[in-house]
Amino acid sequence: ACCSYRLRDALHPLWQSPLTIPGGTRQSPINIQWRDSVYDPFLKPLKISYDPTTCLHIWNNGYSFLVEFDDSADRSIIIGGPLENQYRLKQFHFHWGAVNDWGSEHTVDCKFYPAELHLVHWNAVEYLSFEEAVMEGNGLAVIGVFLKLGARHEGLQTLVDALPAVRHKDTVIEFDVFDPSCLLPSCPDYWTYAGSLTTPPLTESVTWIIKKKPIEVDEDQLEAFRTLLFTSHGEEERRMVDNFRPLQPLMDRTVRSSFR
Ligand SMILES: COc1ccc2c(ccc[n+]2C(=O)c2ccc(S(N)(=O)=O)cc2)c1
Numbered sequence: 662a663c664c665s666y667r668l669r670d671a672l673h674p675l676w677q678s679p680l681t682i683p684g685g686t687r688q689s690p691i692n693i694q695w696r697d698s699v700y701d702p703f704l705k706p707l708k709i710s711y712d713p714t715t716c717l718h719i720w721n722n723g724y725s726f727l728v729e730f731d732d733s734a735d736r737s738i739i740i741g742g743p744l745e746n747q748y749r750l751k752q753f754h755f756h757w758g759a760v761n762d763w764g765s766e767h768t769v770d771c772k773f774y775p776a777e778l779h780l781v782h783w784n785a786v787e788y789l790s791f792e793e794a795v796m797e798g799n800g801l802a803v804i805g806v807f808l809k810l811g812a813r814h815e816g817l818q819t820l821v822d823a824l825p826a827v828r829h830k831d832t833v834i835e836f837d838v839f840d841p842s843c844l845l846p847s848c849p850d851y852w853t854y855a856g857s858l859t860t861p862p863l864t865e866s867v868t869w870i871i872k873k874k875p876i877e878v879d880e881d882q883l884e885a886f887r888t889l890l891f892t893s894h895g896e897e898e899r900r901m902v903d904n905f906r907p908l909q910p911l912m913d914r915t916v917r918s919s920f921r
Pocket residue numbers: 779781792795803857858859860861862
């Protein structure tokens with residue numbers, strides 16, 4: 662593999678909690694070795710339908726900034742792909758680096774991207790709440806989208822313009838119309854594997870759907886992410902950068918691809 666796991670048992674500087682789940686067998690993120698992924702012809706196309714008016718607010722939770730959605734009904738959902746059920750959109754957030762050389766959580770053939778978007782959905786068919794679904798093996802589905810340095814992303818800019826208002830941890834602003842579909846690449850190709858949350862509680866409840874193609878954002882937009890803070894008002898400022906978890910061992914898992 663392309664990475665050492667010596668860090669696995671260390672305390673993570675960001676979370677002051679063990680980086681590993683004792684007995685964890687399906688931890689995330691992982692390196693996706695393209696040639697080891699297995700094409701699965703039975704994988705369906707992923708169907709995504711988001712209602713932009715379900716957008717609620719943006720907030721800084723001290724790990725990332727999240728855009729949260731009203732998940733009290735089946736208005737913003739995904740279905741198909743590797744999923745047995747329909748999943749409801751709860752929130753999306755990003756992970757990024759201090760510099761453009763790293764920042765994504767997943768890697769492809771050991772290559773880091775400067776940032777990674779996570780669209781977090783929960784199985785509202787089988788479970789009554791997000792909190793319940795977080796604890797179940799098929800509870801969550803997260804779509805991962807890599808961000809690469811390139812042209813300015815107009816859809817992302819509306820988010821970037823709001824970031825100064827959530828610079829400190831535990832600050833929130835209303836954000837009432839946003840269509841996250843604009844952040845998805847047009848190419849339908851994806852990899853999928855069984856994994857976990859990449860921040861505490863690190864529960865092994867995520868079906869990961871990682872889009873093969875990245876979206877392009879420009880330097881100013883990445884720099885705007887790096888102006889956020891891990892710290893609250895009044896605390897000594899610590900810039901919110903490098904909020905990604907180290908790679909975890911693949912163990913007995915296969916990454917499937919929706920494309921040849
Ligand atoms: C039961 O207590 C919880 C549950 C979930 C929590 C959380 C704190 C932060 C994020 N979450 C999340 O929901 C969460 C964490 C990580 C991810 S990730 N980066 O997409 O794997 C998605 C969502 C606490």
